[in-house]
Amino acid sequence: MNIIISNNSSVPIYEQIKNAIKDAIISNELKEEEMLPSVRNLANDLKISFLTVKKAYDELEQEEFIKTVQGKGSFVTPKNLEIIKEEKLKEIQDYIEKIYNISKISNISEDEIKELFNMIFKEEI
Amino acid sequence: MNIIISNNSSVPIYEQIKNAIKDAIISNELKEEEMLPSVRNLANDLKISFLTVKKAYDELEQEEFIKTVQGKGSFVTPKNLEIIKEEKLKEIQDYIEKIYNISKISNISEDEIKELFNMIFKEEI
DNA sequence: TTACTGTTATATTTATAGTATAACACTTTA
DNA sequence: TAAAGTGTTATACTATAAATATAACAGTAA
16 A cells, blocks of 8 residues: 655644545555554554554544454454445535535636536546 | 634634635625724634734735735735636635545546536525 | 564654733824 | 824743654464
8 A cells, every 4th residue: 555645734644644544445455354554564664653653543443444453453344335435425515515605705607617627527538 | 894713613713814804805895905904903803812813914915815004904905806716716626626536536426426516506596 | 482463651842823911113193 | 293093023821733752561373
C-alpha cells in the first residue's frame, strides 16, 4: 500500500493516514480480512511516531473499517460495500450542497455548474 | 450585517468572520465602498477580542475584499464582480474534482451523482 | 524463548487560536 | 483644539491539538 503524507498540509498526519487507508479499502486495494502494516512498521516507513499511526488505526476501528487484535495486528473489516457506498454518496451530497450555497450567493447559474461538471468528468476517459 | 459565530466549530472564529463578510460582499449585502463595522464594535457585538476581528479584517484586506485606512475604518473594495465570480467558479471546480475522485474510488456512477445534483438544486425553487 | 504484534502512561515540544491590556497614531467633528 | 471615534502595535498569557520520545507492559505465533 502506498501512503504519501505531507508535513506542510493543514490536514493532520493521522487524518492523512486514515484517508489513505479508507481509500485503499474502498477501492479494494486492501481486501477484506487483509492485514494492515503494523503500527511500528508503518511509522518507520513514514518516519513518524508509532503513536500517530496508532491514533489513525484507533479511529479507523471506531469507524469499523478495521479491527485490531492485540498481539496479532489490524485487519480490514468484512463490510457491506453498500454501506460504504452510502457513506460516500453522503460525502458527495455534502459537496453538492456546498456548491449549491456558493451558486446561490454568487449568482452562478446551474448551467455553468453543469458545464464545469461535464468538463471534469469527460476529460479523462 | 448579520454574523453568527460558533465557539464549538472547528473553523476558527476569524475564519467564520471572514466567510460571513465575503458572502455579504458577494451577495451585495455589503456594497462597494461601504464601511464595515469597526473592529471594536464588531468585537463587542460578538463578545470576542478585537484582535480576532482584526485578524479577519487583515486577511480580507490581503485578499483584496476590503481596504483598511487607519483612523477611518475598513471599506469594501470596489471590485470587478467578474473576478469574484471567477474565484467562486474555481471553488466549485475544486469541489467537483473532489466528487470526481470519490466517484472513481468508490465506483459511483455519473448518473447517480447527477441524480443527487438535480435533487438538491430542484428542491428549493 | 524469541520476535513479532498491540497497549498504556508520562512528559515534552510545537504551533495555532484566542484573549487581555495598554499605549500609540490617524481622522473627523464639534 | 479637544474629544471621540477609527486602526495599530507590542507584550504576555491561556488553552488546545498534534505529534513526538521513551519505557514498560501484554498478547500471539513460530
